[in-house]
Amino acid sequence: MADSEARLLQDESDSRSELHPVKYEGDILTPGRKARRVGPWLRQVGILLLLLLVSLTVNIVLYGQNQRLKRATWNRGFTGIYARGESWKQFRTYTEYSDVNQSISDAVWAGFTTNGFVAIPHDEAAEFGLPLAEDFPDDPSKGVYVLEAFHEIHCVIYLRETIQDLLAGKSVDDRAIHINHCYDALRQAIQCRADDTPIYIPYRSRLTGDGQYRRCRDWNALEAWAQKHTACWPTGHCADLE
Numbered sequence: 001m002a003d004s005e006a007r008l009l010q011d012e013s014d015s016r017s018e019l020h021p022v023k024y025e026g027d028i029l030t031p032g033r034k035a036r037r038v039g040p041w042l043r044q045v046g047i048l049l050l051l052l053l054v055s056l057t058v059n060i061v062l063y064g065q066n067q068r069l070k071r072a073t074w075n076r077g078f079t080g081i082y083a084r085g086e087s088w089k090q091f092r093t094y095t096e097y098s099d100v101n102q103s104i105s106d107a108v109w110a111g112f113t114t115n116g117f118v119a120i121p122h123d124e125a126a127e128f129g130l131p132l133a134e135d136f137p138d139d140p141s142k143g144v145y146v147l148e149a150f151h152e153i154h155c156v157i158y159l160r161e162t163i164q165d166l167l168a169g170k171s172v173d174d175r176a177i178h179i180n181h182c183y184d185a186l187r188q189a190i191q192c193r194a195d196d197t198p199i200y201i202p203y204r205s206r207l208t209g210d211g212q213y214r215r216c217r218d219w220n221a222l223e224a225w226a227q228k229h230t231a232c233w234p235t236g237h238c239a240d241l242e
Helices: 002-019 040-072 102-109 122-128 148-167 173-193 219-228
Strands: 022-025 028-031 087-090 117-121 139-146 213-216
Touching: 102 148, 117 122, 117 219, 122 139, 139 148, 148 173, 148 219
Parallel strands: none
Antiparallel strands: 022 028, 087 213, 117 139
């Protein structure tokens, strides 16, 4: 009887040892533990959390850029000419700029010599909400920008010269891309401003808006600012406008 009970106890002990292997830690016998593997679902949760974190970071960055761009649209101008106010200018249907005598019109159009490329400190541009621009070669703390008004004037001049060449029988096929760019750039600028000034129709005249006064900013002040902050290289070279 005693032998039977001893064998039963020994069998139970052996069975527990197989289920829970033991190991010695010093003089203490402790149950062994098998290493647990990370389940596939846990890895998937980790990947999902990582993707959510990346998405959140990207959205925060995009939100910050969007807010800076919104600040850049404040109607306070960048150069300070807005603070000078506006003055009344009389518009004419035909001026020396549209004179059919090319010697007259060419001379006044040639007066636009400022291309509007300017160097603006990166910190000032960021404060105003402008996108980061290419570094100014002579001073990496500044970025190169072009003032919108000068870009538009450039496009008008480019289209005028192209039309002159067409009238003279010259080929302008190689200018197609730039021509289309200028048309579209002017279109975007016009639609962006959405000027709602009513232009009157004179009595028995086709000269729409002729003689009408409009409130205008100081172009000469803008030219002076652009020249003061020019991004032309010391050699006098400036990149071509696009």
